[in-house]
Amino acid sequence: MYALLVLCMLVVAAAAQSTTVPTSNIIDLLTTRRLTTLLNLIQQAGLTDTLKGPGPFTLFAPSETSLGNLDATDTAKVTALMKYHVANGQYQRADLYNEESLTSLQANQSIRVNYYISKGVITIEGQAIQSSDHVLSNGVVHFIKGVMMPPAGTVLDVVSKDGNLTTLASAIKSAMLDNFFQDQKPITLFAPTDDAFNKLGSATVQGLIADPALLKSVLQYHVVPGTIYRAAFRTTYLPTFEEADKIRIHNFFFFGYEADDGGMVDDELSATNGVVQRIDTVLIPSSLSDQVKALTAGATTAA
Known part of the structure; x- marks a missing residue:
């Protein structure tokens, strides 16, 4: 009887844990991971408060190494580029499919998703997802290999x-x-x-x-x-x-x-x-x- 009671308590605890809503937001995650280059660019683009807000958003976060090669002297270009890395809505890996088009925060610029089943690779505007589904209170973060460049026309x-x-x-x-x-x-x-x-x-x-x-x-x-x-x-x-x-x-x-x-x-x-x-x-x-x-x-x- 005691063993059954313990088992029931464990099941209830597990269920409660699985339904717990994350309290950390996107900026909290980036801060915890000490992604200072990305955080500075987001701040320069005026997106810090946005990515602390209710969302939901999906951030495709480039590696710190790739961001280090960017010219950050032009704030307008930095702003457009950072907005392009944020999609409106929450998209987990299971929601992404080949040739899907996501609406970014940058006006009139959509983000292309490609899913290559033969290699098990998902790319976001050509950049492979390296770590996915970091679910937060206001959205989700996927870490990608490099910086996404918006298409320059057809x-x-x-x-x-x-x-x-x-x-x-x-x-x-x-x-x-x-x-x-x-x-x-x-x-x-x-x-x-x-x-x-x-x-x-x-x-x-x-x-x-x-x-x-x-x-x-x-x-x-x-x-x-x-x-x-x-x-x-x-x-x-x-x-x-x-x-x-x-x-x-x-x-x-x-x-x-x-x-x-x-x-x-x-x-x-x-x-x-x-x-x-x-x-x-x-x-x-x-x-x-x-x-x-x-x-x-x-x-x-x-x-």
Whole structure:
């Protein structure tokens, strides 16, 4: 009888504990963890009282290391960036699904969620969640790997604004793919840099420009359906919009990533309809290789 009484008391205590509402707020958690860089930026952005308030909010908290690389001299930019890391509403890990769009505190800027089941990885605007579901009185905190950068327009906008993708921007226009890169979603573009086109050779580039149909197929080979950030990369083959060929993605653990034989350079760039991954080589699908080689051969013969 005594044992039964003790068991009942333990069950009641456990139930009471499980329904206890946290009394700490978001700022309390950050303070307890001594995340001084993040706290200072939140203070600079005028968000301290907000994140002490009733909420509910979801804070995607970047690592202190990644925040240390930010230029904090421009308060307006800091404010916009910190607001972008806070979503209205409480979203625990179980609430997050692929291509979900969360409303941030930064006006007209939504936050993209991607859930890569094959790797068990959830990314928030490309940054992997490293520690999740820190539930508090006014919301929840997820700790993410790095700083999220808001999308700078569509994939077409991102390419057009990048000073290292000028040849690609011209090629997209020549192939009449402007609307495709503006409207198609979600997509991942493996974007050859200007140096990549230089490696291909001016004769081949000019030949492609003169053959819009072939150029279109080559460019579509650089596009994969879905938003695929590097946190989700694994060695695999992915379908492309060129359809006849698949692109090979390879993850070199400590040495970076490749799309076919094109190494990825610089940071990935979020877009409102996907992501841009810059690469150092123009990729030629096997089904089109003979046609592309013929461009160079024809130019050599004509010379």
